[in-house]
Amino acid sequence: MDWKQASSLFIFVFLIINICLGVLYYQKVERSNQIDIANEKVLSFEKENIKLPKELPPSEGVKLNYLSGRSKKFEATNTTRSNTVVKDKVIKDRIATNLPLSAIEPDAIMEDLNIFMATVPYRGTEYILSGIDRINKRILYEQTFNKYPILSNDTAKVVVNYNDNQEAYSYEQSYIENLQEGIGNNNKKKQVVEPRRALEVLYYQNELKAGDEITAVRLGYYSVVPNIEGQVLKPTWQVAVLHKNGKRETFYVDALNPQEPILK
Known part of the structure; x- marks a missing residue:
């Protein structure tokens, strides 16, 4: 191999290494930016002037399923x-x-x-x-x-x-x-979402506003179709709210799928 070929190969390898390092650096910067953005989006109920109970119910390791x-x-x-x-x-x-x-x-x-x-x-x-x-x-x-x-x-x-x-x-x-736990073939328990997540869902759905107070948060089962002979019950966060205007409301947020519609 003559010098020209060797130098060309060296330059090519050098370029490849630089491109790889550039890609890795770009990915690292992107991840850092995503973390910063996520941190900026963490909801502060205190800053929003929404009062929470001193303690929220524990949820770590709590796995539940539908009941019938x-x-x-x-x-x-x-x-x-x-x-x-x-x-x-x-x-x-x-x-x-x-x-x-x-x-x-x-x-x-x-x-x-x-x-x-x-x-x-x-x-x-x-x-x-x-x-x-x-x-x-x-x-x-x-x-x-x-x-x-x-x-x-x-x-x-x-x-x-x-x-x-x-x-x-x-x-x-x-x-x-x-x-009985489980509906049909779905007999696997799932981790419930944290109660704070349920409160965030209420906030982003405009159910919580500045001056409101969360008076109680409970985890339990709520009927999908209430007041009938045969029932299906789903794990649910119950959230009691005292609004700034004095009105009281109770909301029910799905504890397994919080994106489901909020019930009152």
């Missing part, structure tokens, strides 16, 4: 009391002896009604206290599956009524039975 089940058909013959009423998959009954409530507050209610919930309603230990309606004097419990509540579902709750003397005197119950 059917509304239980109660029988009036299950009780010896003559004032039991069964209608539309709901059983209504008086409490044998009025139960005094030391205070209409969550901790007191859970203690005062602990034995009642464990012994009177059907599978009462599967329910958790979810709210107090002081206007209508009702105490609300939600059915759970593996400790996660079935959210805002009239076919999966216990309602305890109390009087002006702060005594629980009657209750009504509905229950979803035969709950």
